[in-house]
Amino acid sequence: MIHLNDSMETINKISWEIRNDIGILTLDNPPENYLFQPDFVPLDTLKKWTSYDYLKGIMICGAGKHFSGGGKLENLFRMIRDREDINEKMGKGKAVLEHIENLDIPVIAAIQGICFGGGLEIALASHIRICAENALFAFPEVNQGVIPGLGGTVRSYMKSGFPRAMKLILSGDMINAEDAQEMHLVDFIVNKHKVFDHSFTFLQKLTRDRPLTVINAVMKALKNARSLSMEEAMKEETRIFCELAVAEARRRNGSGKQ
Amino acid sequence: MKIPAYSTIRLVLDEGIGLLELNSPPSNAMNMEFFREFGEALYFISLCGEFRALIISGHGRHYSSGADVPVLLKEINENAVTDKTGKLLHIPDFLSKNYESFLLLESLSIPVISAIRGVCLGSALELALFSHFRLCGEEAVFGLPEASFNLAPGLGGMYKLCSMSGLAFALERVLKGSTFSAEDALNHGIVDKVVPKKVLIQAAYDFARQVMQDFRVEKRGLYIKKYLS
Numbered sequence: 001m002i003h004l005n006d007s008m009e010t011i012n013k014i015s016w017e018i019r020n021d022i023g024i025l026t027l028d029n030p031p032e033n034y035l036f037q038p039d040f041v042p043l044d045t046l047k048k049w050t051s052y053d054y055l056k057g058i059m060i061c062g063a064g065k066h067f068s069g070g071g072k073l074e075n076l077f078r079m080i081r082d083r084e085d086i087n088e089k090m091g092k093g094k095a096v097l098e099h100i101e102n103l104d105i106p107v108i109a110a111i112q113g114i115c116f117g118g119g120l121e122i123a124l125a126s127h128i129r130i131c132a133e134n135a136l137f138a139f140p141e142v143n144q145g146v147i148p149g150l151g152g153t154v155r156s157y158m159k160s161g162f163p164r165a166m167k168l169i170l171s172g173d174m175i176n177a178e179d180a181q182e183m184h185l186v187d188f189i190v191n192k193h194k195v196f197d198h199s200f201t202f203l204q205k206l207t208r209d210r211p212l213t214v215i216n217a218v219m220k221a222l223k224n225a226r227s228l229s230m231e232e233a234m235k236e237e238t239r240i241f242c243e244l245a246v247a248e249a250r251r252r253n254g255s256g257k258q
Numbered sequence: 259m260k261i262p263a264y265s266t267i268r269l270v271l272d273e274g275i276g277l278l279e280l281n282s283p284p285s286n287a288m289n290m291e292f293f294r295e296f297g298e299a300l301y302f303i304s305l306c307g308e309f310r311a312l313i314i315s316g317h318g319r320h321y322s323s324g325a326d327v328p329v330l331l332k333e334i335n336e337n338a339v340t341d342k343t344g345k346l347l348h349i350p351d352f353l354s355k356n357y358e359s360f361l362l363l364e365s366l367s368i369p370v371i372s373a374i375r376g377v378c379l380g381s382a383l384e385l386a387l388f389s390h391f392r393l394c395g396e397e398a399v400f401g402l403p404e405a406s407f408n409l410a411p412g413l414g415g416m417y418k419l420c421s422m423s424g425l426a427f428a429l430e431r432v433l434k435g436s437t438f439s440a441e442d443a444l445n446h447g448i449v450d451k452v453v454p455k456k457v458l459i460q461a462a463y464d465f466a467r468q469v470m471q472d473f474r475v476e477k478r479g480l481y482i483k484k485y486l487s
């Protein structure tokens with residue numbers, strides 16, 4: 001099924017468009033693509049965008065040379081001064097990232113240039129990270145006396161283990177693409193001019209021969225692998241397999257039996 | 259104790275080391291009878307008391323090509339209980355027993371070593387992933403091809419692949435259904451050692467003798483460092 005390009009939508013300097021059956025979410029505030037607030041895109045908007053039933057994958061990228069420099073902490077401190085409920089704001093930001101992480105279609109972060117703070121939090125909530133050889137990663141929050149607050153401490157710990165996550169967060173230092181791959185923070189490094197093409201093609205190859213039911217089933221099972229005990233995850237995996245098997249058997253028989 | 263005879267499995271015991279071979283030539287496909295006998299054999303091994311290590315391999319050139327898909331689909335369709343909308347209400351008992359067998363395999367207090375040559379696909383890879391250690395021949399070929407039949411792995415393959423090699427690798431391999439090499443498997447933590455296929459079984463026996471002396475599953479990483487690197 002080929003869909004013509006839907007028109008682009010933009011909110012809070014975040015753009016969304018659909019090419020074929022892949023959604024592209026662009027952090028669109030160049031040059032550094034700073035994020036305005038923890039819920040960089042309102043959850044309702046994101047839910048609307050990601051609910052098209054023909055969508056098979058999503059690519060998140062930054063406009064121009066960089067992925068994102070993250071949130072402007074001054075904005076955050078201003079919110080605190082103005083007595084806005086910062087806890088509620090952060091909760092909304094976390095809900096946005098959880099929505100991305102829990103989507104049952106694959107989400108790839110296509111990263112070039114800087115990927116700092118909130119930018120790195122978004123990347124870590126994606127399922128696959130593909131970065132340019134010139135990409136740079138950091139959690140600089142500690143320099144301002146705070147820590148990553150949208151799940152970045154937990155997600156980096158899960159991927160890199162305690163010592164390396166601790167060093168990254170506590171030092172606030174930048175690391176390059178190679179080090180990030182070594183730490184399992186990125187999955188693939190590609191030529192700096194090819195990040196978007198490569199990521200988009202990767203997503204298409206991953207999904208083009210698969211019906212959405214199979215994609216959803218695989219994503220659900222892999223989510224269970226992260227969130228359930230082994231016994232529960234296995235039971236669910238067998239249940240998911242069985243549902244697909246019943247549907248496939250009936251498809252092959254050309255009829256339904258109930 | 260006399261070892262029972264099976265039609266799809268060969269099981270022998272020598273100096274405390276058991277060798278369980280999948281034996282349905284030419285590719286050792288795992289049919290319904292295999293899963294039934296495998297469950298029985300595991301039960302026997304766990305109660306017999308004379309096994310101090312277990313090597314799992316395929317008789318002949320291959321480990322196994324995995325489940326027989328058409329037969330499996332037919333059995334599931336006949337035994338699954340669904341409501342009018344097609345929603346699954348009950349998983350057929352034989353499927354639940356299959357994954358319980360894999361859990362039993364992993365919970366054995368003796369070291370379980372899969373020695374893999376040739377193809378190791380689908381349910382066969384899942385079986386290997388529930389072994390405590392995996393040794394393979396240089397030419398071994400791995401894969402979870404279920405998605406190319408509009409299915410998904412159903413016996414813990416996605417769970418294991420994701421926890422061993424991370425989400426990206428698992429997602430790519432499962433959705434594409436493409437095969438991967440021994441080298442790839444080694445680089446992503448899916449096998450513990452690659453050896454020339456001619457010495458594979460010997461290497462598995464040598465390793466079994468070393469590791470069975472004081473086997474504790476939580477020391478897995480230590481044994482790999484000590485004996486396999």
